[in-house]
Amino acid sequence: MQTEAPRINIDRLVNRIDTLAGIGAVAGGGVCRLALSDEDRKGRDLVARWMRDLGLAVTTDRIGNLVGIRSGSEACPPVLTGSHIDTVATGGRYDGSLGVLAGLEVIATLNEAGITTRKPLGVAFFTNEEGARFAPDMMGSGVHQGFLDLEEMLDIRGIDGRRVGDALAEIGYAGTEPVGSFRADSYLELHVEQGPVLEQEGFTIGAVEGVQGISWTEYRLTGTSNHAGTTPMHLRRDAGYVAAAVAVEARRLSKEMGGSQVATVGLTELKPNLVNVIAAEALLTLDLRNTDEKLLQAAEARLNEAIKRFASEEGVGVSSRRLARFEPVMFAPDMINLVEDTARRLGHSVKRLPSGAGHDAQMFAPNCPTGMIFVPSQGGISHNVAEYTAPEDIRAGADVLLQALLSRAG
Ligand code: HGY
Ligand code: MN
Numbered sequence: 001m002q003t004e005a006p007r008i009n010i011d012r013l014v015n016r017i018d019t020l021a022g023i024g025a026v027a028g029g030g031v032c033r034l035a036l037s038d039e040d041r042k043g044r045d046l047v048a049r050w051m052r053d054l055g056l057a058v059t060t061d062r063i064g065n066l067v068g069i070r071s072g073s074e075a076c077p078p079v080l081t082g083s084h085i086d087t088v089a090t091g092g093r094y095d096g097s098l099g100v101l102a103g104l105e106v107i108a109t110l111n112e113a114g115i116t117t118r119k120p121l122g123v124a125f126f127t128n129e130e131g132a133r134f135a136p137d138m139m140g141s142g143v144h145q146g147f148l149d150l151e152e153m154l155d156i157r158g159i160d161g162r163r164v165g166d167a168l169a170e171i172g173y174a175g176t177e178p179v180g181s182f183r184a185d186s187y188l189e190l191h192v193e194q195g196p197v198l199e200q201e202g203f204t205i206g207a208v209e210g211v212q213g214i215s216w217t218e219y220r221l222t223g224t225s226n227h228a229g230t231t232p233m234h235l236r237r238d239a240g241y242v243a244a245a246v247a248v249e250a251r252r253l254s255k256e257m258g259g260s261q262v263a264t265v266g267l268t269e270l271k272p273n274l275v276n277v278i279a280a281e282a283l284l285t286l287d288l289r290n291t292d293e294k295l296l297q298a299a300e301a302r303l304n305e306a307i308k309r310f311a312s313e314e315g316v317g318v319s320s321r322r323l324a325r326f327e328p329v330m331f332a333p334d335m336i337n338l339v340e341d342t343a344r345r346l347g348h349s350v351k352r353l354p355s356g357a358g359h360d361a362q363m364f365a366p367n368c369p370t371g372m373i374f375v376p377s378q379g380g381i382s383h384n385v386a387e388y389t390a391p392e393d394i395r396a397g398a399d400v401l402l403q404a405l406l407s408r409a410g
């Protein structure tokens with residue numbers, strides 16, 4: 001019988017994090033592995049090899065989710081962990097990758113300790129969690145858990161016009177495993193907080209209560225290109241001006257609403273995008289989030305109304321397309337307690353908090369007991385090449401993951 005609880009090997013875990021970060025590496029220590037890109041393919045190949053080297057039985061489903069299973073003494077639904085390895089274009093090396101690689105580190109530690117769990121354990125990574133190239137985000141896990149339709153997702157076109165199904169086939173990860181029917185005993189994901197709370201308040205572990213609601217909309221504004229010098233201001237139909245007004249109003253409204261309301265105009269494209277031409281067209285995206293569904297709906301309605309008003313005052317046409325919409329999700333109380341109790345048992349400070357970011361875990365929450373473990377992000381920075389989490393915090397998070405998974409898997 002194990003005398004003392006096994007501990008993860010932090011050097012091996014950090015080494016895997018750094019090795020994976022070498023694929024799609026960008027200046028400043030960050031990573032660009034947009035979903036279904038060639039870098040994503042290389043990252044997938046590496047992690048799939050590590051999964052097999054650890055003796056996991058690996059399957060690939062029809063939207064490219066990979067699940068590696070370690071048998072237990074009983075045949076029953078697995079206790080699953082994992083996250084994503086796709087990144088935004090200016091991503092960090094921990095967002096997503098930490099959860100997948102910490103899951104592999106748990107397997108490696110159990111293999112070394114010769115421990116067989118009662119329930120099987122699984123480590124997964126899901127296709128296109130970020131949604132930066134192909135919206136919506138959490139695409140793979142949403143299909144995996146039956147909330148997003150496979151065929152509809154395969155037909156989605158990205159910001160570069162590519163079709164998901166074609167890009168997936170091109171990187172060789174259009175698997176055969178069916179989707180939507182996988183049932184886990186439970187799901188527990190380790191992820192960097194990506195916000196400032198744990199660091200500012202001096203906590204090592206976050207016991208995540210849930211994920212806030214997410215609303216992504218694309219607006220296409222159609223004005224009239226004209227000469228920047230000869231066109232009197234009252235005769236303009238300036239799509240660029242309306243786009244800028246939207247960003248200002250989104251900021252103003254969020255401040256007025258307060259609470260957890262946030263708003264981001266992250267993508268704007270002007271046509272023809274020239275110094276002396278009034279923009280004929282503007283494409284922009286609006287990312288709205290709130291922990292409260294009713295408030296999120298209110299923010300959506302008020303901003304949509306404002307955009308219509310700005311456009312009509314400027315004589316600009318407006319059309320919109322929904323890119324993503326997920327309601328807030330609460331995690332299972334017994335999983336939140338498990339994270340909290342395990343962290344305390346291992347001597348780590350722990351705080352309950354909601355997640356500002358979307359995560360694959362939110363797709364499991366309606367189907368099985370689901371929880372998340374957060375570790376601090378230095379300076380609260382993420383979706384930025386400077387993203388950093390200290391090794392001692394990574395070790396703490398991975399040890400909590402190991403012990404919590406052992407508690408679930410018996
Ligand atoms: O947008 C998000 O919250 C996540 O990074 N996909
Ligand atoms: Mn993430």
Ligand code: MN
Nearest residue numbers: 088095130383
């Ligand atoms: Mn992310």
